[in-house]
Amino acid sequence: MAATLVEENTAAGNNSRQWSLLGDDILNMIIDKFDNIYDYARFGAVCKPWLSFSHRFYYQKKHLFRANHQLPLLVVPMEGHQQIRGLYNIATDTLCNQIQLTLPYKRCCGSSYGWLFFVDNKSAEIEFLLINPFASESERSLIKLPPILCYHTVSQMDEYGVKKAVLSKDPNEFPNDFEVIAIYGGMKVLAHYKSGDQFWSYPKPTRKLQCFADVIFYKGMAYAVDSHSWIVRIYRKRFKKISPSGNSSPCYLRFKTINQKLSNTSFVNYSGNAYLVETCKGELLHVRRDYWTLxxxxxxxxxxxxxxxxxxxxxxxxxxxxxxxxxxxxxxxxxxxxxxxxxxxxxxxxxxxFDEPHLSVNFTVFKLDYPLSKGQKSTETLNGEILFIGDNHSVSVPSSRCPNLPPNSIYYTDDYIDVYRHNIQFGSCDTGLFNIDNKSFGKHFVPSFSAEGMPPPIFVVPRYRIK
Known part of the structure; x- marks a missing residue:
């Protein structure tokens, strides 16, 4: 019906102002088919009444998008523009020309709830800038966190001194109840920040190697995994004695082992990267990414x-x-x-x-049984879901939400930083997809220009809300 009216208006030679006369029932029929912010942006760009209607609709239906895991968009570099990034829709293989993001010209080391993490390396410490390019005029679009104290070796104090950072909640919805966990330093240790705190919390100093690869907030708790399958639950505990100087956190981090660590002296047991992903059904997956064959x-x-x-x-x-x-x-x-x-x-x-870019050669997926029991079981299927991993907060989306994409696939971006800046010189080339069913690889975003030296792409799930 909506398509018929569009054709009639076009044939009559009416200008774009006629679109504003469409009734809410027809607009409802159109907008109810949308899957992500890309569709909302194009819809709202037609005229101001449609923009207002899209915000009202999303505000009423946004809980459905959270429950169904919204399809991420890819933040990509733009040729000839250092401060401008584009949004790429992998489902339609198109660049959203209506949205251009003004962001720092550096690697983004985290993406959660529409917020992007950048390291502000104007000082000699690691300081995070949280930027939300999708925030409305009434919301915060910039948050600066306290500096991280570098108790551990950090050879680079720039964006490559941080492996990843994730949020527990959207700071605009929960300004007094959000948390941040960062993986940083040469040994990839953890630091925790809670809204309202003046300082970060850290694990107690230890000589044991704690080299983490990913973190996730899952069912109200925080979990981390390393490259040798060691999975821990993270919780804060108060020191018995608080520093009289008052210049440090009153809490420290403790770990409870969920899955035992494999031998870290065997390279066969090592994975170049590891991820924790919550499925649409509320299960927790452990994904191992290999850059070397057996x-x-x-x-x-x-x-x-x-x-x-x-x-x-x-x-x-x-x-x-x-x-x-x-x-x-x-x-x-x-x-x-x-x-x-x-x-x-x-x-x-x-x-x-040293002499060539690293490329992923395999992905292995495990399903965690915790809290029913410790340990994990390998799985050969994602039950039709699609995973999106990289520097972003790992995301799972049902294939029914994106029928153009192959189910049981893993979409990934280039996020291997153990060799400093190594792949950037090749244009962040380890970006693609892996099909669990037939163990095949494919590509999703391939720039039409040379991306050598540019910041790597990162997945983001925009938070689209009423203004």
Whole structure:
């Protein structure tokens, strides 16, 4: 019916003002078919009455979009514009020309509830800027968080000093009840911030290696995973004694193990990246992303074992006194062994990836049984859902919401930062999709220009609300 009226108006030569005369019942029929903000933006651009109507409709129906997991859009670089980013709709393979985002010309290290995380590296500390380019005039569009104290090694104080940051809730809806967890530093440790706090909270200092890959807020709790399948629940606990200077958080972070850590001395057990994703049915998935084939991982393990045997042979060839001195030194430094193992592994990785870009070679998905039981089970299906992972807060969308996309697929962006800036020189090339059913790879966003040196794309789920 709406299409008929459009054709009649066009044939009669009426100008765009005639669109404002359409009744609410017809507009309801049109807008009820929308899936994401891309459709709302195009609809609202027709005329002011349609813009007002789209806001009213979304305000009434927005709970449906949250329940059904809205399709993310891709924030992409624009050729010839450093401060401007575009929004790309992977379902329609089109760039939304009606929306252009003014953002810092640097890597975005997090995306949650329409907010984008950037590191403000004007100081010698890591400070976050939260930018919401979709906020209305009555809402906050910029939040600056307190600086993170770099107790751990941070070789870069810019946007690559942070692995990822996520929000628990939308700060515009819950200004006094949102939390942030960031993964930062060379060892990828955690920091936690709660709205209203003056300082971040950190784990107690430890010599154990805690190198996390992803975090998620799930059913009111926070969880983190590392690249060796160690999954923990995160909670804050107050110090028994508070610093008299009052210049630090009164709380620290503690972890409860949900899934046991695999051996971190075996490269076969290592995944280049790992993610936690909540499905549309409320289940929790663990996704492992590999940049090396099994054969390559086994070769690295074999090389490490050969090096260990060579060193051991040298120890045994020396005098007993020298051997004892060596063993004493090894015993003194044993608590640092995890860090040394990580450095050896990172060195091997650098050698493999030095001359060419890294590309994903496989994804493995596990379903977590917690809280019914600890552990996880591998799964060969996503039950028709589609995952969106990368630097963004991981998202799952039912395939019924995006029939143009293959079900049981994982859409991913380039987010591997272990080798500093490595893939950026190639144009952030590890962006694509992986089909769980047939283990095949494909592409989604391929720029028509050279993206070398530009900030990598990132998925975002805009929060579209009444003004």
């Amino acid at each position: 054969e390559e991982s086994m070769a690295i393990d074999a090389e490490n074992e050969a090096e260990e045997r060579r060193v051991q042979a040298e120890y045994e060839a020396r005098t007993q006194e020298e051997h004892n001195e060596i063993m004493e030194r090894i015993e003194r430094e044993s608590e640092n062994q995890n860090v040394e193992d990580y450095e050896i592994m990172a060195s091997k990785v650098s050698e493999v990836l």
